Amino acid sequence: MYQQIVILTGAGISAESGLRTFRDQDGLWEEHKIEEVATPEGYASNPLLVERFYNDRWQQFHNGCIEPNAGHTALAKLEQQFEGELLVVTQNIDDLHERAGSKRLLHMHGELSKGRCPRSQQTFILREPFGPRHTCTCCIPAQRLRPHVVWFGEMPFGLDRIQHALDSCDLFIAIGTSGTVYPAAGFVDTANHHGAQTVEVNLVAVDRHSQFQYHLEGKASELVPKLVD
Numbered sequence: 001m002y003q004q005i006v007i008l009t010g011a012g013i014s015a016e017s018g019l020r021t022f023r024d025q026d027g028l029w030e031e032h033k034i035e036e037v038a039t040p041e042g043y044a045s046n047p048l049l050v051e052r053f054y055n056d057r058w059q060q061f062h063n064g065c066i067e068p069n070a071g072h073t074a075l076a077k078l079e080q081q082f083e084g085e086l087l088v089v090t091q092n093i094d095d096l097h098e099r100a101g102s103k104r105l106l107h108m109h110g111e112l113s114k115g116r117c118p119r120s121q122q123t124f125i126l127r128e129p130f131g132p133r134h135t136c137t138c139c140i141p142a143q144r145l146r147p148h149v150v151w152f153g154e155m156p157f158g159l160d161r162i163q164h165a166l167d168s169c170d171l172f173i174a175i176g177t178s179g180t181v182y183p184a185a186g187f188v189d190t191a192n193h194h195g196a197q198t199v200e201v202n203l204v205a206v207d208r209h210s211q212f213q214y215h216l217e218g219k220a221s222e223l224v225p226k227l228v229d
């Protein structure tokens, strides 16, 4: 049936695991100004505020109650069963897809479990929240590590690989994303341009609603397993 599938996930696929989204009620952007905590300028002017923003999320991620939900595990199951090419592109910085078993996975907005040297761009796995003791081992003098996440105005990771996958996919599925942040929000246009079938899985109709041929309205943890089976 399908030969090449690209799946884009956003904060909505992790919502039922207990992680806050950005733009829903009680979302992260209700409490924080994007320019203060998710831009390089914000980090330059107040690195401790930005570290606190990510450390709060780190604590949430690592409070022992956050587990992959049926949406994550269904995508991992699809990867194991599907004989064609599958790529999951996530905007999320949590590790729930990995913990569910997904391997053909690309974190286009980075990963909170890593810090990055601002000079060499080398990344380091972090076992605890950001702090002054987190410095690189690649420079002299050692540099304080920054969150390995993509802020507004920064280039997302893996765009060439994503573009290549979109150019040749015959099915594009967007799960739990509001479609407000680019270039991710434009992936559906590329998929449509190349004749792929496009499916949106969301609680509500999103900004780019009209760009999708099919809409599955409801919870990812309920709809994604049905989609995969």
Ligand code: BV8
Binding pocket: 009, 010, 011, 012, 013, 015, 016, 021, 022, 023, 024, 027, 038, 091, 092, 093, 109, 149, 150, 151, 152, 153, 154, 155, 156, 159, 175, 176, 177, 178, 179, 180, 181, 182, 183, 201, 202, 203, 204, 206, 218, 219, 220, 221
């Ligand atoms: C860039 C940091 C240069 C990590 C984030 C056009 C082209 C290119 C760029 C732009 C452009 N126009 C504007 C721009 C600039 C900007 C941008 O998009 N601005 C917006 C606000 C207009 N983009 C950038 O700066 C990007 N970089 O452009 O580089 C460039 C130029 C050309 C080509 C390439 C590159 C960088 C963007 C990344 C910013 N970093 N976060 C972090 O802290 O996590 S953004 C942030 O938003 C997160 O990464 C998040 O993943 C992302 C998207 O949000 P969503 O995941 O969609 O979450 P949201 O809360 O919005 O929605 C949740 C959805 O889930 C809702 O729809 C809800 O209904 C649904 N839901 C909830 N529960 C469930 C559910 N669905 C199903 N089941 C449920 N249970």
